[in-house]
Amino acid sequence: MMNPSEKNGPKPPRWADWLLGRLCTPDMLETIQGDLLEEFHYRLKLYGLRKARWRYGLEVLGFIKPQFIRKSSSEFSSHPYFSFDMLNNYFKIAFRNLRNSKVYSAINIFGLALGLATGLMIILYMADEWRVDKHHADSDRLFRVCLATPTEKWSALAGPVASGLKQDFPEVAVSARILKFSGFEEVLLKYGEGSSRKEFFEQNAYYADSTLFEVFNYDFKFGSANRALNLPNTVVLSEKVAEKMFGNENPVGKVVKIGLAFGTFDYNVTGVFRDNNKSHINAHLLLSMQNTDIGGWVTEQRNWAVNNLFHTYIKLLPGADVKSFEAKLPEFLSRRGGNDLKAMGISKSLFLQPVTDIYLKSNIGNELSPNGSITYLYIFGSIGIFILLIACINFMNLSTARSEKRAREVGIRKAMGAYRESLILQFLGESMIMSLLALLMALGLTVILLPSLNNLIGKQLQLFNDPLLLIWMSVVTLLTGLFAGLYPAFYLSSFRPVSVLKGKVLRSLAAIALRKGLVVFQFTISIILILGAVVAWQQLSFIQNQNLGFDKGQxxxxxxxxxxxxxxxxxxxxxxxxxxxxxxxxxxxxxxxxxxxxxxxxxxxxxxxxxxxxxxxxxxxxxxxxxxxxxxxxxxxxxxxxxxxxxxxxxxxxxxxxxxxxxxxxxxxxxxxxxxxxxxxxxxxxxxxxxxxxxxxxxxxxxxxxxxxxxxxxxxxxxxxxxxxxxxxxxxxxxxxxxxxxxxxxxxxxxxxxQRRYEKDQRTANIIAYFTFIAIVIACLGLFGLATFSAAQRTREIGVRKVLGASVAEIAGMLSKEFLVLILLAILIASPIAWFGMHRWLQDFAYKTEIKWWIFALSGLLTTVLAILTVSWQSIKAALMDPVISLRSD
Amino acid sequence: MRYIYKTVSLAGYLISKNRINGDMKRNYLGEFEEIVLLTVAVIDGDAYGVVITHEIIAQTGRDLRLNQVHAALARLEEKGMVKSTMGQPTAERGGRRKKLFSVTALGQRTLQEIQQVRESFWSRLLNPFKLSVK
Structure with missing residues (x-):
């Protein structure tokens, strides 16, 4: 009998076969193909090849129906990820896990919360510093013109430079000066008569050109920025000063007496600006410059070389090329001020500073008020990230360590047909829930701790000021949860049900190595922070006890x-x-x-x-x-x-x-x-x-x-x-x-x-000390959790050893040793890194302390003692356990 | 050990839940399903896709395609009306096996119930239709 499916016999269309093979579920494919082929030969005999092929194709297209189409590789038709029962079950199991292992849960959530709270506060601090001078319209076109001599950089210029810049350069839209009369920026304010008379000293009083408000944006509460300082003897107050003096009244049009070094003068209040936008100028009062007191002296300033007291700001026209403008400054200075400079024998040059960079990046002579520091911002930022990282690592370490307890659950779930994806989802979900709990706790902690932080750093940070920041923080939290849950999720879900259920202990070498590596990493960071804090304190006490060349006591x-x-x-x-x-x-x-x-x-x-x-x-x-x-x-x-x-x-x-x-x-x-x-x-x-x-x-x-x-x-x-x-x-x-x-x-x-000169350093040292403390607490929490876990895992081994005559000290030593090795490794890694970092930091000081070897020994010892205390609590507890009880559990 | 107990009870719970869902499934047949089921019953023993299709075409004169019959058979099997076994491969099928269908007890009972319902209606029809009305 001829075989119809022989090579050269008539055949159904190939595309249809291919399509069917691709789309049809494998278990139905055989029958369907068989039936189709049989029908094809039947029709071939009856109607001929063309019609049979046509019919075959039509049939195949007809089989493209949900019933016949290949689903995921599984034979089950519905995905149980989101079924209500399973979700319910996930929550139940998550909750029971939290409850059954209170120590782990507390360490996990509290550690993460502490890390998050620290991160949150650091972000608040950084955002606050970052915002300074960012609010001005056209802030990318605002510059301060500064002075460089061969020996130093100076932030103020001689009086006539500002108007010279405006006259000579078409690209300068407007220029303005601020005059801080050093030693006189504190003025005496007087207002009213009799019992309602107010009299107090106020800091940061500067003279300003009337064009100042064309360069910078000030948010006026009363009065308007337009022409506020145009008339002689006018003054604009900050909100706080106005409140101190006038309460909530509108002071515009009132006359205050301002006591200056040259006498007391009447000033007309023309406006009050809000304090919400921070600027490096940080003025409490702005006085008009053409006044009866100082105006004459200011107009006399025609010399381009001396009295470099005027902070000069310019706004460039849109599209002006900053580079080529700056390149023209030397020629400008020598043309306009060359004679004056030569007469004084001074050589100097002008350079530009973007206004937005001044607060964080500029620290040159005669700044209006002490600026922030981008370096410290970076230091705090990286400390925050590291602390968050330590907290994350705790979470990962404890979860993987605990995974053995949940291995059986995973085995059963897999045996019951759970997908790997649904297991991953379950564990990720659990860690997300934990991280959200931690976020709530972190918010609480932040609310409690923020007042003391404000006290410490001299700021008024508020948690709920900026919704965007909170959204970001939630994103960071969820990412932390995801990141922290990722490893346990994939690790746990990869267990093979057969080996798990047989009771085979899952102790993959890679997992243990990773866990140990993470402990080393955590402690490396902690030790670096300890070293940093110690050197910072040392440097500060070195400075404070340094002989100044005179007696500052009494x-x-x-x-x-x-x-x-x-x-x-x-x-x-x-x-x-x-x-x-x-x-x-x-x-x-x-x-x-x-x-x-x-x-x-x-x-x-x-x-x-x-x-x-x-x-x-x-x-x-x-x-x-x-x-x-x-x-x-x-x-x-x-x-x-x-x-x-x-x-x-x-x-x-x-x-x-x-x-x-x-x-x-x-x-x-x-x-x-x-x-x-x-x-x-x-x-x-x-x-x-x-x-x-x-x-x-x-x-x-x-x-x-x-x-x-x-x-x-x-x-x-x-x-x-x-x-x-x-x-x-x-x-x-x-x-x-x-x-x-x-x-x-x-x-x-x-x-x-x-002492006040070192306030910023003192503050920084304090902050680093607090951070160090938090980092150590978190790292020790993690170590405590791991030690607990390790002791629990070896309960039977300890029981057997005790039965065979091991002493409590021997067992405690055995349990502590494995962690001590890790700490020692961390000390070895941390020391050179810390040395390098602190060496760089000390370069900022003209007088610096030496970094001595015993600092490293001390920090190492401190960490080791802390680690021993943390671990030995559990080790001794485990070693003291009655072997009868620990062996009975089997 | 406590843990395993809990998980096992979970498994039992899921299984029982599934069974309840199975019992709840509808127990009636569409017109075409009924015809397919009847055909399977008639052919008795050697019913598979092509044969069933040809038989229905022969008996009803409808234009029918294989995929429609396959879909109906799959639905019937899901409802528990038919069961299937794999038959012998033949040459004209390219060496592929047939899927042979037979009616289950549930299928037989359902067919009988349908028949009874129809008969009771027919018997109550006082004036049976004449073949040429008007």
């Missing part, structure tokens, strides 16, 4: 802020000296701990201004050196007996060296300087030992003390005996009122003023 500083109080200096001094608690009294234009703004170019005999060197100076009263305890290397201090030393000068060692003298030969030499368009002369009468006038961030600069160049009665400095300070202060205040001072009494102590 020095009371009283600012003399008005013309009248300055004039009253001698009266006050004589009254004070009558008090037996006062050792000596002096005064000066600045005091240590305050930035010295004044400098002049000094040159030697037979030299010209071109060879001069830059020396900062303070103008002081006699007894300044004795009161502050400077030590003289050569010569003598100022003295009344020498006619007030009206042209004498005292230099520090750095200045003497820079001038090319040595201490002994310098005495009696003459120095020359140009001031007020005239050449003047000074005679060196003494040399003081180098001292740190500002802070140990900066190296010692050439410095001079004079008695005559500027106003010397700015700060009264009194050396007092140790004793009852509150009584002393109140007595001084009575005296202050008695002599008829027209400003409120304020005071500070020199050591505290100095």
């Amino acid at each position: 020095k009371l500083i009283i600012p003399l802020k008005s013309a009248k109080t300055s004039a009253n200096y001698s009266v006050l001094k004589n009254e004070l000296l009558r008090d037996p608690r006062v050792v000596s009294v002096s005064a000066g234009s600045v005091h240590p701990g305050v930035e010295t703004m004044e400098d002049l170019l000094f040159y030697k005999e037979n030299q010209t201004v071109q060879q001069a060197i830059d020396i900062h100076f303070a103008t002081v009263e006699t007894e300044y050196i004795e009161t502050l305890g400077f030590s003289m290397v050569a010569g003598r201090p100022f003295s009344k007996e020498f006619g007030g030393d009206s042209s004498s000068i005292i230099l520090n060692e750095a200045a003497v060296k820079k001038l090319g003298f040595d201490a002994a030969t310098a005495i009696g030499k003459r120095l020359y300087y140009e001031f007020g368009n005239a050449r003047r002369e000074a005679q060196i009468i003494g040399v003081v030992k180098d001292f740190n006038f500002e802070s140990l961030h900066t190296a010692i600069r050439p410095y001079a003390l004079t008695t005559f160049i500027t106003q010397k009665h700015q700060y009264l400095i009194a050396d007092v005996r140790q004793g009852d300070y509150p009584k002393l202060i109140s007595d001084f205040e009575k005296l202050w009122k008695k002599i008829g001072s027209d400003t409120p009494f304020t005071y500070s102590f020199l050591d505290q003023d100095f």
